Amino acid sequence: MATKQIAVLTSGGDAPGMNAAVRAVVRTALDKEVEVYAIYEGYKGLVEGGTRIRKMDWDSVGGILQQGGTIIGTARSEEFRTRQGRRKAALNLVQLGVDGLIVIGGDGSLTGADVFRREWPSLLSELVQSGEINAETESEHPNLVIVGIVGSIDNDFSGTEITIGTDSALHRITAAVDAITSTAASHQRTFIVKVMGRNCGYLALYGALATGADWVLIPESPPDVDNWEKVMVERLKAGTRAGRRDHIVIIAEGAQDRDGNYIGSTAVQRVLEQGLGEEVRTTVLGHVQRGGRPSAYDRNLATMLGYEAVIALLEAKPEDEPLVIGMKANRIIRLPLRDCLEKTRQVTEAIKAKDYEKAMALRSSGFQNAFHTLKTMVRALPHPPEPGEKRFRIAVLNVGSPAPGMNTAGRAAVRLGLDNGHIMLGVNNGFKGLAEGQIKELEWTSVSGWVSLGGSALGTNRVVPKGKDMYAIARAIENHRIDALLVIGGWNAYEGIYAMINERANFPAFNIPIVCLPASINNNLPGSELSIGADTALNNIVDAIDKIKQSAGATQRCFVVEVMGHWCGYLAMMSALATGAERFYLPEEGITLRQLQEDVNMLKRGFELGKRLGLVIRNEYANPIYSTSFICSLFEEEGQDVFDARPAILGHLQQGGDPSPFDRIQATRLARLCVERLIEQCSQGDATGCFIGLQNGEFVFHDMRDFDRMADLDCQRPREQWWLKLRTVANLMAKLAPNHRLEIHCEFNS
Ligand code: ATP
Ligand code: MG
Numbered sequence: 194m195a196t197k198q199i200a201v202l203t204s205g206g207d208a209p210g211m212n213a214a215v216r217a218v219v220r221t222a223l224d225k226e227v228e229v230y231a232i233y234e235g236y237k238g239l240v241e242g243g244t245r246i247r248k249m250d251w252d253s254v255g256g257i258l259q260q261g262g263t264i265i266g267t268a269r270s271e272e273f274r275t276r277q278g279r280r281k282a283a284l285n286l287v288q289l290g291v292d293g294l295i296v297i298g299g300d301g302s303l304t305g306a307d308v309f310r311r312e313w314p315s316l317l318s319e320l321v322q323s324g325e326i327n328a329e330t331e332s333e334h335p336n337l338v339i340v341g342i343v344g345s346i347d348n349d350f351s352g353t354e355i356t357i358g359t360d361s362a363l364h365r366i367t368a369a370v371d372a373i374t375s376t377a378a379s380h381q382r383t384f385i386v387k388v389m390g391r392n393c394g395y396l397a398l399y400g401a402l403a404t405g406a407d408w409v410l411i412p413e414s415p416p417d418v419d420n421w422e423k424v425m426v427e428r429l430k431a432g433t434r435a436g437r438r439d440h441i442v443i444i445a446e447g448a449q450d451r452d453g454n455y456i457g458s459t460a461v462q463r464v465l466e467q468g469l470g471e472e473v474r475t476t477v478l479g480h481v482q483r484g485g486r487p488s489a490y491d492r493n494l495a496t497m498l499g500y501e502a503v504i505a506l507l508e509a510k511p512e513d514e515p516l517v518i519g520m521k522a523n524r525i526i527r528l529p530l531r532d533c534l535e536k537t538r539q540v541t542e543a544i545k546a547k548d549y550e551k552a553m554a555l556r557s558s559g560f561q562n563a564f565h566t567l568k569t570m571v572r573a574l575p576h577p578p579e580p581g582e583k584r585f586r587i588a589v590l591n592v593g594s595p596a597p598g599m600n601t602a603g604r605a606a607v608r609l610g611l612d613n614g615h616i617m618l619g620v621n622n623g624f625k626g627l628a629e630g631q632i633k634e635l636e637w638t639s640v641s642g643w644v645s646l647g648g649s650a651l652g653t654n655r656v657v658p659k660g661k662d663m664y665a666i667a668r669a670i671e672n673h674r675i676d677a678l679l680v681i682g683g684w685n686a687y688e689g690i691y692a693m694i695n696e697r698a699n700f701p702a703f704n705i706p707i708v709c710l711p712a713s714i715n716n717n718l719p720g721s722e723l724s725i726g727a728d729t730a731l732n733n734i735v736d737a738i739d740k741i742k743q744s745a746g747a748t749q750r751c752f753v754v755e756v757m758g759h760w761c762g763y764l765a766m767m768s769a770l771a772t773g774a775e776r777f778y779l780p781e782e783g784i785t786l787r788q789l790q791e792d793v794n795m796l797k798r799g800f801e802l803g804k805r806l807g808l809v810i811r812n813e814y815a816n817p818i819y820s821t822s823f824i825c826s827l828f829e830e831e832g833q834d835v836f837d838a839r840p841a842i843l844g845h846l847q848q849g850g851d852p853s854p855f856d857r858i859q860a861t862r863l864a865r866l867c868v869e870r871l872i873e874q875c876s877q878g879d880a881t882g883c884f885i886g887l888q889n890g891e892f893v894f895h896d897m898r899d900f901d902r903m904a905d906l907d908c909q910r911p912r913e914q915w916w917l918k919l920r921t922v923a924n925l926m927a928k929l930a931p932n933h934r935l936e937i938h939c940e941f942n943s
Contacts, residue, residue, distance in 0.1 A: 198229075198293070200229070200231070200289075201232070202231070202232035202238070202239060202265065203267045204236055204267055204268075204269075204305070206299060207267050207344075207483060208346050208491075209346075209361035209485060210344065211358070211495065212258065212263055212487070213257075213493075214496070215263065216258060216926070218502060219249045219251075220925065227503070233265050235267045235298070235302070236269075236272075236273035236278075237273070239286070242282075259486050259735075261485045263344075280320065287334050290334070292338065294309075294340075295339075295342065296340075296341050296342070298343075298344055299345040307339065307515055310338075310339045313337040314336070317331045317335075338515075339516075340502045340503075340515070341515070342357065342498045347396065348396070349391075349540075350517075350519075350533060351539075351540065352533035352537075353519025353520050354557060354890075357491055358483070359396070360488045360854070360855060361486075362389070362482045363400060363403065363854040364488050365478070365482045366478060367404055367853075377441065381433075381438050382472065382474065383473045384439070386406075386443050386475075386478060387445075387458045387477045387478060388445060389478070389482050390411070390412070391445075391447040392412060393540070394445045394447075396482070397443050400443055402570070402857070402858055403644070405645065407428070407437070407442065407571050409442070410448035410456055411564075412448055412449055413549060414553050414564060415451050415456075430468075432573035442461060486739065488735075489731040489735040489768070490855060492735070492771040492772075493770050496770060496771075498518045498520070505527055514529050515529075521890060522889045523722050523723075523887075539555055540555045540556070562865075563862070566605075566865050574637055575612040585677060587617055587676060587678075587679060588618040588620050588675045589620065589651070589681065590679075590681070591652065591680075592654075592689060594653070595653055595849075596649075596725055596729075596848065597647045597853070598725035598729065598852040599648075599712050599725065600644070600650045601644050601857045602725060603650065603651060603681060604643035605864035605868075606681075609865055609869075613868070618632050618673065619639070620651065621633075621652045622651075622652040623652070624656050625654060626652065627666050627670075628666045628669060630672065632675075645857070647729075647850050647851050648849070656685070658693065659692065663692075663696050666693070667702035670702040677706040678690075679710065682712055683711070684713060686712075687897075691897055691901070694898065706881065708882075708884065710725070711884065712725040713725075714757060714848050715727070715763070716758075717760065717761035718884070718911065719912070720885070720893065721888065722886070722887055722889075726852070726856060728859075733848075734847055735772055751828055751832070751838045752839055753811060753841070754768075754810045755812075755840070756768060756810060757847050758814070759813070760814050760908045761780065761914070762812045765811065765812035769810045770919065772810075773927065774808040774810045774927060775795065775809055776809040778810070780816075780908070781917065784811075786819075789827060797831070797832065797835050797836070801835060802929075807836060807838075821840050825838045863885055866885060882898075883897055
């Protein structure tokens with residue numbers, strides 16, 4: 194491969210996570226022995242050149258992972274829109290021998306990159322003609338290779354499921370709407386919240402889903418009636434009659450009606466004030482949505498994208514179509530840039546042309562389903578049951594340690610079940626409560642406020658039924674005429690249901706449809722790449738580590754942070770990736786004395802070279818002997834006067850707190866599918882027990898009888914764990930600069 198010098202820039206609107214992408218690009222390039230330049234201030238800097246283009250080393254991107262915005266700056270450049278400007282840009286790059294460019298930005302920035310790439314050969318011959326470069330330079334760099342990464346909080350780029358910054362923006366929106374909801378409820382008020390998204394309703398829709406908002410207006414799918422103002426007012430009034438204390442209406446910046454007329458918050462406020470006869474307040478969230486520290490997800494997403502962008506750039510042949518690196522079904526993928534730009538443009542055009550069906554069709558199925566689900570969730574009361582319809586009695590229980598998002602799932606299940614005409618029962622305190630008959634009927638308003646509530650409102654524990662509990666549970670199922678069970682929980686839930694299903698011959702009452710919904714911060718459940726609660730826990734860990742790192746001050750110190758996860762290293766590894774830890778210890782790999790020795794040497798070397806802070810993350814069960822305190826003592830002793838060590842055992846703060854937007858959205862989606870499945874099974878007399886999960890981007894139900902085949906029962910984790918593949922990148926990012934690396938052979942974690 195000819196490319197030996199590459200450059201990276203950030204352009205367009207900034208987005209939290211861009212720094213993580215820049216860091217990954219720089220470190221991956223250096224690790225592959227490629228020189229890498231950062232272009233400051235986007236295309237503006239590219240046109241200006243000079244000190245705007247700087248060579249980066251390993252440490253120039255240290256300590257930026259947790260920072261919002263982009264440290265290399267971004268700008269809009271009118272000059273780059275002109276050929277003259279791009280000619281200057283080409284000169285600046287080719288003089289440094291750069292013919293590979295990674296552009297992190299929105300659709301506009303990537304369009305610009307594509308134009309630049311196409312013009313490159315002709316720009317270079319112009320430069321030869323004018324004598325600014327010689328023919329040799331031209332022939333050495335006949336092509337410019339471009340790889341794009343989408344950084345945009347709007348998530349408005351077709352082809353990739355998510356873009357850098359979207360998750361962080363949802364964090365801001367969710368926190369703001371939660372806060373507004375509590376004041377709105379106190380005063381029995383209606384609030385309008387305006388969120389970003391000119392051509393894309395993603396933030397508005399998912400923000401509404403995550404906060405339990407009562408009405409949402411998005412550009413892709415305007416209200417389908419002309420008198421929508423009246424319908425909206427009637428819906429909100431019905432909500433008040435049903436006992437709701439507050440109303441939240443979320444509007445996307447680009448909201449419009451069927452005729453393409455802009456719907457502004459002022460107009461909506463007027464309509465609501467007149468219709469409801471009360472004061473209505475508006476909050477425009479504005480740039481708060483863009484700012485602040487990136488979420489754990491955005492850091493990891495951006496890191497993976499940055500890594501892959503460099504690999505793709507180095508593998509690209511001059512004749513290849515330009516690529517953009519995206520995310521689909523939880524995997525990093527390479528996409529043809531032009532196709533994506535074209536599809537993105539089509540959505541904007543469809544909205545402009547008022548072809549809303551097309552605009553919606555161009556969005557992902559996830560987006561369409563989310564919109565469908567939201568329409569049910571915002572009802573004030575459920576549809577009444579159809580006359581003569583068989584009403585099933587569906588019980589919901591939580592089992593295992595509390596996982597943030599359990600309540601969100603419970604709320605969605607109850608409302609969707611009621612809306613379909615069925616009777617929803619809440620079981621308190623897990624299997625124990627079920628055995629004791631702690632069961633009561635739940636109504637639409639019984640679950641109000643559960644969308645954002647951490648912990649378990651129904652009550653949960655880790656009791657797994659056995660022996661005479663089985664008999665008591667069978668009795669309770671019969672006495673309460675339970676037709677189906679939805680179990681929201683972790684390992685103990687699965688274990689318990691597996692045991693019950695194996696006892697079906699002895700207890701005919703267990704022959705009812707049962708579904709387990711994965712909810713555990715440990716992310717250790719088979720059949721699902723992610724379980725509810727894991728994202729919240731990861732953010733809790735990352736927040737805590739950000740603070741711990743800041744507390745270090747001037748001393749040279751290594752923190753040994755212990756995180757939860759039982760026998761699954763997911764939280765340990767993903768938090769290491771998101772915080773830039775030097776080392777992570779996983780139960781999947783264990784810890785050896787030799788590894789600890791090498792780690793001591795690596796840390797010592799790093800501190801001797803000027804490092805001020807070290808961070809290692811240890812899963813709680815990584816090794817029973819080499820405990821957190823043992824490792825700390827070892828580091829303290831061996832670090833001598835070079836560095837000291839401190840433990841930080843994060844404990845239960847990891848499983849507390851409000852669920853993250855991702856967990857809320859995922860919980861709502863999963864609950865919908867589970868309830869639909871149970872109703873279908875009840876109607877068809879199918880009593881198969883199963884567990885649901887998200888795998889390769891698809892929601893799949895697995896037969897409960899496959900539990901032992903898919904899970905390692907001794908280690909209490911899935912036999913296959915997709916995230917272990919990310920170790921390569923996590924290890925690369927944490928290394929010492931190539932010229933500082935020790936001559937040791939380390940085969941761990943690779
Ligand atoms: P976002 O929409 O998320 O803010 P964006 O990347 O779409 O980000 P734009 O303002 O559209 O933001 O584009 C950023 C910069 O990219 C522009 O200022 C300009 O320098 C360059 N650019 C955009 N479109 C073109 C184009 N067609 N040709 C050349 N340069 C372009
Ligand atoms: Mg744009």
